[in-house]
Amino acid sequence: MKVTVVGAGAVGATVADNIARKELCEELVLLDIKEGVAEGKALDMTQTAALLHFDTRIVGSTNDYSKTAGSDVVVVTSGIPRKPGMTREELIGVNANIVRGVCQQILEHSPDAVFVIISNPMDTMTYLALQATGIDKHRIIGMGGALDSARFRCYLSMALGCSPGDLNAMVIGGHGDTTMIPLTRLASWGPAPVSDFIAAEQLQKVAADTMVGGATLTKLLGTSAWYAPGAAGAAVVEAIVRDEKKLIACSVLLEGEYGQEDICMGVPVILGRKGWERIVDLNLNEEEKALFQKSADAVRSMNDVLKTMA
Structure with a gap:
């Protein structure tokens, strides 16, 4: 296996x-694109191999796409990070041209690669990657739902005083502070609904904290977060390369699922060796359907910016 970031x-x-x-x-x-950065970080990571006991061969390169040839999975993180007070929407103008160019150059050298998109605004960049490459929809995956769901489990574990690994909780919808939908109704601690252990008001606070999880970190750090996004991206890659058939919320192209057409949004998908294999229907209630529609409308408004750039 070969992976490019x-x-x-x-x-x-x-x-x-x-x-x-x-x-x-x-x-x-x-x-x-910056001279020496990838080479330096690749060497730095390689020097940890003896300490951390791994044998992965890490190659760093400055903008030489020939080094990526034959990649099975490509993770795209290119673009500027979100600054304090900046919305994901404001990133579109800058990052769209970057992501389009990256995807097209990667495809020249790795025509069979699965793409994992992290660049923000993630849902719109995932949609752009699909347009820019023209490849099968199952090979274009936006990472945002995996990250948002991890944050949801984090805040739930804090509220419940339990291990996040014991929780099942998912966030669907757009990957944005006002567009994501933490599915509080379906969250569970082991086999039991979390609502059995936590008051409704506290559960709503957990959902609210999840929705501003990224913005909270941006305010504290002065830039976008990286530990959780990086781990979430790697978790998606792991499910693909190990053919795990794992159920993860990811942004993928909807063609009628969840009542939406021609849009990439976070929904539960089964991930395997060839990308996302199928979308899972969670049978949302009327309130959740309404929230999903509202989220879709917001994502479409961001996608409309791409049309003005054509």
């Missing part, structure tokens, strides 16, 4: 670090 910033490097430590591939390529 495009963008050696904080998120890309963290994705690569997780992939290397888990030995998800024999060769890992880290690519960046």
